[in-house]
């Protein structure tokens with residue numbers, strides 16, 4: 001039964017990469033509808049945050065639609081589409097951090113710093129994936145340069161400005177929410193460099209012999225966890241924070 005269905009949509013049962021592209025598309029689309037509809041039922045001050053969550057999963061859904069097609073047609077990793085998706089959605093995740101801490105005094109400069117760090121991480125990561133042609137030294141070098149941006153976001157969320165502002169807000173829901181998002185950055189985002197190291201010439205590929213095609217498996221699973229998970233944390237903050245008259 002499942003085989004017939006998967007054949008009909010041109011996905012082989014023994015191809016988990018194709019399967020996760022397919023499921024990823026559905027999950028992103030469904031989440032986007034959910035966040036967009038729920039936006040109507042939360043307090044005014046959270047509506048923009050929910051819209052951003054819907055945009056993150058919505059943008060990803062469109063990219064998954066094309067990435068799945070690309071992968072099925074060529075069997076190759078859709079590197080460019082992947083990085084276009086991330087370059088749009090990761091800065092939007094920075095916007096979520098900014099919006100959640102704005103009431104506690106977050107400055108626009110915090111948002112700019114987070115966006116610069118994440119774009120740094122993605123541009124240098126893209127160079128590492130697209131232009132190194134299996135050269136192990138180059139891959140490791142660009143991976144390390146990219147990680148500087150990652151560590152900056154990680155630091156900001158756990159101990160830097162975002163964490164300090166959350167503490168200052170005095171709102172237990174926001175404090176818990178920011179801590180949950182920081183966990184996503186620590187654990188969920190760490191899945192990406194693992195995927196990166198699976199590419200031809202990466203440490204896990206040459207060192208442990210992991211399959212080069214697993215790069216997409218890691219990225220697809222990480223995207224679902226991080227994009228939908230982030231959105232659900234924000235949604236949870238919105239529905240459980242104390243009601244304020246002015247909002």
Ligand SMILES: *C/C=C(C)/C=C/C=C(C)/C=C/C1=C(C)CCCC1(C)C
Pocket residue numbers: 086089090121122124125126128142143144146147150189190192193196223226227
């Ligand atoms: C929705 C997409 C998200 C949250 C993407 C996050 C991507 C990363 C955290 C990527 C990190 C990388 C490194 C830290 C080093 C190697 C290259 C990257 C770009 C895979």
